[in-house]
Amino acid sequence: MNKTKKVTLSLTDLWSNFEEIQSGLSNREAVEEANRCLYCYKAPCIQACPTEIDIPKFIKKIASGNLKGSATTIMLSNPVGASCSRVCPTEELCEGACVLNDSTKPIMIGNLQRYATDWAIRNEQILFEAGEKKGKTVAVVGGGPAGLSAARELARLGYTVTIFEAEAQAGGLNTYGIVSFRLPQAVSYWEVDQVRSLNVEIRTNTRVGQDISAEELLERHDVVVLAIGMGKVPMLGIDGEELDGVYDAIDFVKRTKTNALTNEFIGKRVAVIGAGNTAIDGATCSIRLGAESVKILYRRTREEMSAYDFEYEFAKQDGVEFRWLTAPKRIIGENGRVTGIECVKMALGDPGQDGRRRPEAVAGSEFVIPVDVVIKAIGQSRYIEMIEGFGLTHSDGVVMITRGTFQTSNPKVYACGDVIFGKGQGEAMVVTAAQQGKLTAHEIHKQFASVTETV
Amino acid sequence: MADLKINLAGIESPNPFWLASAPPTNSGYQVQRAFEAGWGGAVWKTLGDPILNVSSRFAAVSFNGQRVAGFNNIELITDRPLEVNLKEIYETKKRFPNHVIVASLMVEPKQDKWHEIVKRVEDVGVDGLELNFGCPHGMAERGMGSASGQVPSLVERQTYWVKEAAKTPVIVKLTPNITDITATAEAAVQGGADAVSMINTINSLMGVDLDTWNTIPHVDGKGAHGGYCGPAVKPIALNMVAECARHPRINVPISGIGGISNWKDAAEFLLMGATGVQVCTAAMHHGFRIVEDMIDGLNNYLDSKGIASVREIIGKSVPRYSDWGDLDLNYKIVARIDTETCINCNKCHIACEDTSHQCIDMLTDTAGKSFLRVREEDCVGCNLCSIVCPVDGAISMVELPSEIAPMTWNERQAALGALSNCETNITK
Numbered sequence: 001m002n003k004t005k006k007v008t009l010s011l012t013d014l015w016s017n018f019e020e021i022q023s024g025l026s027n028r029e030a031v032e033e034a035n036r037c038l039y040c041y042k043a044p045c046i047q048a049c050p051t052e053i054d055i056p057k058f059i060k061k062i063a064s065g066n067l068k069g070s071a072t073t074i075m076l077s078n079p080v081g082a083s084c085s086r087v088c089p090t091e092e093l094c095e096g097a098c099v100l101n102d103s104t105k106p107i108m109i110g111n112l113q114r115y116a117t118d119w120a121i122r123n124e125q126i127l128f129e130a131g132e133k134k135g136k137t138v139a140v141v142g143g144g145p146a147g148l149s150a151a152r153e154l155a156r157l158g159y160t161v162t163i164f165e166a167e168a169q170a171g172g173l174n175t176y177g178i179v180s181f182r183l184p185q186a187v188s189y190w191e192v193d194q195v196r197s198l199n200v201e202i203r204t205n206t207r208v209g210q211d212i213s214a215e216e217l218l219e220r221h222d223v224v225v226l227a228i229g230m231g232k233v234p235m236l237g238i239d240g241e242e243l244d245g246v247y248d249a250i251d252f253v254k255r256t257k258t259n260a261l262t263n264e265f266i267g268k269r270v271a272v273i274g275a276g277n278t279a280i281d282g283a284t285c286s287i288r289l290g291a292e293s294v295k296i297l298y299r300r301t302r303e304e305m306s307a308y309d310f311e312y313e314f315a316k317q318d319g320v321e322f323r324w325l326t327a328p329k330r331i332i333g334e335n336g337r338v339t340g341i342e343c344v345k346m347a348l349g350d351p352g353q354d355g356r357r358r359p360e361a362v363a364g365s366e367f368v369i370p371v372d373v374v375i376k377a378i379g380q381s382r383y384i385e386m387i388e389g390f391g392l393t394h395s396d397g398v399v400m401i402t403r404g405t406f407q408t409s410n411p412k413v414y415a416c417g418d419v420i421f422g423k424g425q426g427e428a429m430v431v432t433a434a435q436q437g438k439l440t441a442h443e444i445h446k447q448f449a450s451v452t453e454t455v
Numbered sequence: 456m457a458d459l460k461i462n463l464a465g466i467e468s469p470n471p472f473w474l475a476s477a478p479p480t481n482s483g484y485q486v487q488r489a490f491e492a493g494w495g496g497a498v499w500k501t502l503g504d505p506i507l508n509v510s511s512r513f514a515a516v517s518f519n520g521q522r523v524a525g526f527n528n529i530e531l532i533t534d535r536p537l538e539v540n541l542k543e544i545y546e547t548k549k550r551f552p553n554h555v556i557v558a559s560l561m562v563e564p565k566q567d568k569w570h571e572i573v574k575r576v577e578d579v580g581v582d583g584l585e586l587n588f589g590c591p592h593g594m595a596e597r598g599m600g601s602a603s604g605q606v607p608s609l610v611e612r613q614t615y616w617v618k619e620a621a622k623t624p625v626i627v628k629l630t631p632n633i634t635d636i637t638a639t640a641e642a643a644v645q646g647g648a649d650a651v652s653m654i655n656t657i658n659s660l661m662g663v664d665l666d667t668w669n670t671i672p673h674v675d676g677k678g679a680h681g682g683y684c685g686p687a688v689k690p691i692a693l694n695m696v697a698e699c700a701r702h703p704r705i706n707v708p709i710s711g712i713g714g715i716s717n718w719k720d721a722a723e724f725l726l727m728g729a730t731g732v733q734v735c736t737a738a739m740h741h742g743f744r745i746v747e748d749m750i751d752g753l754n755n756y757l758d759s760k761g762i763a764s765v766r767e768i769i770g771k772s773v774p775r776y777s778d779w780g781d782l783d784l785n786y787k788i789v790a791r792i793d794t795e796t797c798i799n800c801n802k803c804h805i806a807c808e809d810t811s812h813q814c815i816d817m818l819t820d821t822a823g824k825s826f827l828r829v830r831e832e833d834c835v836g837c838n839l840c841s842i843v844c845p846v847d848g849a850i851s852m853v854e855l856p857s858e859i860a861p862m863t864w865n866e867r868q869a870a871l872g873a874l875s876n877c878e879t880n881i882t883k
Binding site: 063 | 521717718719741742744745747748751752755756759846847
């Protein structure tokens with residue numbers, strides 16, 4: 001249901017390639033679409049939204065011209081609702097559940113959500129107020145979607161909240177990890193400001209374990225919320241990884257959002273390893289930086305890849321080539337710079353532990369693709385050191401929680417977002433992180449409320 | 456957060472949104488659900504001698520795919536025993552002491568009948584009474600409802616009888632099925648009404664089935680006129696409210712009713728002189744939950760205007776509503792077309808060319824591109840082009856500075872009269 005502008009890439013003005021590609025709805029489009037919504041009771045779209053936004057309610061408010069009320073409805077349920085309006089896989093969530101799918105077309109819920117939140121951003125609205133002070137302090141480690149969401153909700157409930165953020169800006173993935181042409185930083189900054197406006201202190205450039213210790217946080221606060229997400233792309237473990245021209249996809253995308261855009265990719269041949277959403281981001285950013293050709297190498301097939309369908313379609317339209325059943329064997333270089341990548345053809349064998357068919361190398365099928373740049377996007381590593389700094393039980397860096405309470409092995413520490421994703425726990429979407437943050441806040445509140453009651 | 460409390464003729468309500476006397480207020484269960492949803496008050500479905508209803512009662516018109524642009528019913532007043540209603544009113548009021556319950560009443564036009572019912576409903580603790588002089592179907596055939604409401608002397612007399620017995624404020628609900636609603640409104644005031652409410656439903660036949668030739672709706676092949684309401688009647692209701700609000704002898708509060716579907720409609724009624732509003736069709740279409748956005752939207756509107764209380768907007772547009780003869784004949788607006796925004800559908804041209812003043816030209820520029828332009832000297836400022844234009848901002852109606860001083864028709868006639876008097880003198 002996206003309304004995408006036709007992109008003509010420029011080699012002289014790279015910035016223009018990174019402008020948001022999807023234009024917002026016009027007033028008329030929004031009102032027409034809002035009036036098309038049936039305003040279902042106990043609507044399936046609400047049930048399909050991980051943050052349970054009352055979707056018919058916010059749409060009805062667009063129809064009635066109550067845009068502040070609409071934005072408030074959205075942001076109350078989802079503290080990063082403006083970002084989610086742009087990055088949620090709506091076809092699989094709210095719009096996929098819309099009752100109009102069968103009879104006509106689903107309501108453009110994502111675009112309407114963007115319309116209402118864009119209005120709030122443009123009109124500099126402050127939508128919430130801090131609750132009456134409870135005299136309890138909470139440290140939130142990590143200012144990404146989960147941390148912001150927990151902080152916003154805790155502040156609304158009257159807790160004194162401090163966010164400890166390692167980067168120069170809060171927002172996490174929304175600020176640094178999602179490509180600008182899908183999610184401009186200004187949207188993420190506005191969401192951060194909404195949290196800050198509730199007197200939440202956000203201490204940026206503050207890395208826990210380095211600038212402040214875990215013990216200190218535990219000592220000084222009644223509760224700690226660990227929402228540190230995930231780290232860099234892990235090593236491939238093949239030759240040539242140290243060569244110039246090999247990039248971590250997360251870092252690579254971050255650079256397109258923070259630094260002046262570089263000209264060094266113009267005319268270059270790029271190989272991206274992996275086929276998740278981050279791989280797609282690495283590939284489409286390369287195209288927008290002027291790369292001549294971009295190939296995504298994946299050891300399995302289209303069926304197994306984890307990128308959303310709309311991301312796959314988007315990459316194809318951008319001219320990204322996909323090489324299925326292709327695994328890297330070594331990165332080849334000359335004078336310390338990448339010149340090619342040696343790959344081997346794979347075939348799918350029997351299903352592995354995760355149920356997916358395991359790729360196996362086809363003997364003697366090695367071949368070399370000449371490339372200038374290799375971008376690694378094979379997942380993310382975990383901040384195990386920090387997790388252990390808090391002394392928390394984890395499984396390969398996935399912090400273990402009591403299901404439903406978000407409480408870790410240390411009752412004073414809660415965890416939410418990507419740090420608890422994996423090993424059968426949680427989901428990796430921004431919207432899930434937001435919901436977990438919100439629920440974590442409610443669980444903390446419940447804990448204190450029950451303590452007070454029993455006293 | 457603006458203050459949404461109102462006081463209508465002494466009845467204090469937490470907000471201006473009441474459910475009108477109608478199917479949504481038929482029982483205690485429903486009214487309590489409504490109060491839980493946030494409605495400030497409810498006018499209980501009309502009490503009287505219980506009647507028999509027919510099956511097949513409602514119908515609605517869709518307009519270009521939008522459902523319930525207008526709504527019609529042939530349901531009568533309550534079909535439940537008075538004792539049951541009174542018991543449920545008592546229980547509801549006890550559970551929701553701060554919400555308003557007004558009892559709608561309809562009995563035969565006899566003094567003792569009115570005295571009796573007033574006493575019985577006031578005994579269970581209602582906040583006010585609303586006299587149903589408006590129901591246009593069924594009850595009217597028995598000399599009640601709009602049959603009473605169309606005769607000013609009957610309105611006055613029955614209101615007087617009610618006032619003889621009533622201890623709570625009396626609201627008289629008026630029928631729009633009359634040439635001049637101010638006549639009956641004034642009669643109600645003469646009879647001692649503390650407030651008037653309007654409009655009840657308008658006589659209507661919703662349609663004819665082109666296959667069976669039955670009326671819509673029909674009861675076993677036969678139809679009868681119903682009462683029309685919903686968004687389509689709003690302009691009619693708004694005018695009637697405004698006419699009463701600006702009438703010097705109708706100096707009681709007005710409860711506005713008719714097609715109010717959202718906070719904007721409500722705000723318009725308040726600006727036009729209503730102290731509060733009553734809603735039915737929108738709730739029947741979407742459920743009681745619609746009141747949440749009515750409250751939230753009105754509150755945000757008042758906040759954005761820096762207005763502390765909803766009471767401050769009541770009647771603010773009334774002085775701007777007048778007679779045609781008081782409008783300035785020298786005020787001039789013309790249409791202007793923004794060719795950048797225009798999508799060249801040419802609907803303004805054909806509307807003007809065929810049905811208005813032939814002043815929008817279809818032209819071609821030097822590059823061969825079509826465009827539309829208004830000949831301002833011929834434009835009368837009728838608005839038709841901007842009404843039919845499908846694009847926001849493509850046609851704006853622009854005020855032209857007037858070269859002549861303002862003059863209304865009434866002023867002009869007075870001036871001409873003075874002039875002709877002069878001439879008469881000269882010829883003498």
